[in-house]
Amino acid sequence: MGKIIRFERVTKRFKDGTEALKNITVDIPKNKLTVIIGPSGSGKTTLMRMINRLENPTEGEVFIDDKPVSKMNVVELRRSIGYVIQQIGLIPHMTIEENIALVPNLLGWDKKKTKQRVQELLEMVNLPPETYMHKYPVELSGGQQQRVGVIRALAGDPDIILMDEPFSALDPISREQLQHELKLLQQKIHKTIVFVTHDMDEALDIADYIIIMRDGKIEQMAMPEELIKRQKNAFVREFIGEKRLENMWPVAERPIREFKHVFKRNPIEPYTSVLDTASIKEAVRLLEKEDKHALEVKRKDEKVIGYVHAADLLKAITGVKGFE
Ligand SMILES: Nc1ncnc2c1ncn2[C@@H]1O[C@H](COP(=O)(O)OP(=O)(O)OP(=O)(O)O)[C@@H](O)[C@H]1O
Numbered sequence: 001m002g003k004i005i006r007f008e009r010v011t012k013r014f015k016d017g018t019e020a021l022k023n024i025t026v027d028i029p030k031n032k033l034t035v036i037i038g039p040s041g042s043g044k045t046t047l048m049r050m051i052n053r054l055e056n057p058t059e060g061e062v063f064i065d066d067k068p069v070s071k072m073n074v075v076e077l078r079r080s081i082g083y084v085i086q087q088i089g090l091i092p093h094m095t096i097e098e099n100i101a102l103v104p105n106l107l108g109w110d111k112k113k114t115k116q117r118v119q120e121l122l123e124m125v126n127l128p129p130e131t132y133m134h135k136y137p138v139e140l141s142g143g144q145q146q147r148v149g150v151i152r153a154l155a156g157d158p159d160i161i162l163m164d165e166p167f168s169a170l171d172p173i174s175r176e177q178l179q180h181e182l183k184l185l186q187q188k189i190h191k192t193i194v195f196v197t198h199d200m201d202e203a204l205d206i207a208d209y210i211i212i213m214r215d216g217k218i219e220q221m222a223m224p225e226e227l228i229k230r231q232k233n234a235f236v237r238e239f240i241g242e243k244r245l246e247n248m249w250p251v252a253e254r255p256i257r258e259f260k261h262v263f264k265r266n267p268i269e270p271y272t273s274v275l276d277t278a279s280i281k282e283a284v285r286l287l288e289k290e291d292k293h294a295l296e297v298k299r300k301d302e303k304v305i306g307y308v309h310a311a312d313l314l315k316a317i318t319g320v321k322g323f324e
């Protein structure tokens, strides 16, 4: 299962004097997808690369499950962490199968188990193994290569997966599709995923937690629904976008029953009850007042029509067409 990653007073000063990280202390929760977002140069990549020791802190320490990474064997550490970089990084003279099997081979898995794993992963991202296993990276589209990059990071069954802007080179449609696949995948595998992006829509859509960085520091860390409700400062507010926040409110006037597509059948506790005619806005206020994160939605005749997580509700509102 996933692991908790802890940064304790981490500062990174490069040789030229650039201070890329300034005294960062943060816990990245276990089994959750945490998105790091912030302007270019704010230190996102540097922060992520400290986890698998591609960078070392000038001061402070990074821990995985309470063990300092500086005391771990660096080769083993990197094999135990999946890493997806923006440039994909498939090895051109190896087939797709060989690319995905890289880490399992390093880990010494037997051939049969590895082959099975490769096939299972390809199926997971809708690339039929019989068609794709024996192709070379150049024979795949950008989006298909990107998918292979993602599953390759999963191949050795790592507890932690680092993804640095993995979808940024894709067209909007492939991108949305891959975001969707990543969400479904995470519902199955529950890894500790750290995901860097520039894109707030992407962050709100896929994140369990969002960390907003500026200039080597963390400005705010929160769940998407908290971030929309409360911004710690003007920078965060501006970064999310005044327009996004304003546009959300007209949608929030609509009755909750219109968002039935995010309802679940089984109760999510602890919840609070609302009528299906209540507006999203009213529902959000009620959640705040009662300090709950889920709703039971009932009709006037008391029949329960479903349950919904605050986060899913938020995603439904932000995903409404014509928004922006
Ligand atoms: N090897 C290096 N030597 C000197 N400065 C560096 C080095 N690597 C990164 N930096 C600087 O550290 C700061 C943070 O860089 P980093 O790559 O972490 O930013 P980022 O948030 O990932 O940006 P982007 O969104 O553009 O990828 C930047 O000012 C960058 O120029």
Ligand SMILES: [Mg+2]
Pocket (backbone or CB within 6 Å): 044, 045, 046
């Ligand atoms: Mg970067």
